[in-house]
Amino acid sequence: xxxxxxxxxxxxxxxxxxxxxxxxxxxxxxxxxxxxxxxxxxxxxxxxxxxxxxxxxxxxxxxxxxxxxxxxxxxxxxxxxxxxxxxxxxxxxxxxxxxxxxxxxxxxxxxxxxxxxxxxxxxxxxxxxxxxxxxxxxxxxxxxxxxxxxxxxxxxxxxxxxx
Ligand SMILES: [Zn+2]
Numbered sequence: 001x002x003x004x005x006x007x008x009x010x011x012x013x014x015x016x017x018x019x020x021x022x023x024x025x026x027x028x029x030x031x032x033x034x035x036x037x038x039x040x041x042x043x044x045x046x047x048x049x050x051x052x053x054x055x056x057x058x059x060x061x062x063x064x065x066x067x068x069x070x071x072x073x074x075x076x077x078x079x080x081x082x083x084x085x086x087x088x089x090x091x092x093x094x095x096x097x098x099x100x101x102x103x104x105x106x107x108x109x110x111x112x113x114x115x116x117x118x119x120x121x122x123x124x125x126x127x128x129x130x131x132x133x134x135x136x137x138x139x140x141x142x143x144x145x146x147x148x149x150x151x152x153x154x155x156x157x158x159x160x161x162x163x
């Protein structure tokens with residue numbers, strides 16, 4: 001089974017990049033330490049945190065936790081890719097906004113919800129099964145691909161500690 005993650009409130013950008021890379025990453029902006037530990041334990045997710053004490057507590061309970069120390073999310077993603085052997089594949093992205101699964105849809109299913117210029121310029125669209133957001137590979141797509149390639153290059157350079 002693919003590694004699934006629970007991401008603490010300080011790592012929202014990393015959570016989005018994990019989703020774009022095709023990984024199930026739940027993000028809890030407000031959760032306290034106890035509820036993060038409880039949820040990660042109950043759902044079998046790897047806890048990602050910037051809080052050394054929280055990572056330590058999770059480890060003591062026999063859970064997998066990573067203390068994420070890199071400043072930059074590309075570097076953080078590269079570290080996780082190295083530790084967990086992640087394949088960073090934007091063709092199986094989840095919704096970057098809410099972590100919902102994306103489903104490919106036909107143009108006429110979303111034609112009222114996408115700017116006309118995008119409808120004309122693109123053929124392939126996806127809809128989030130949870131929040132309903134529509135996605136297509138617009139002008140930012142090349143940037144996403146090159147960011148993930150950069151993260152893959154960085155993987156293996158070390159920094160975060162798997163506890
Ligand atoms: Zn969504």
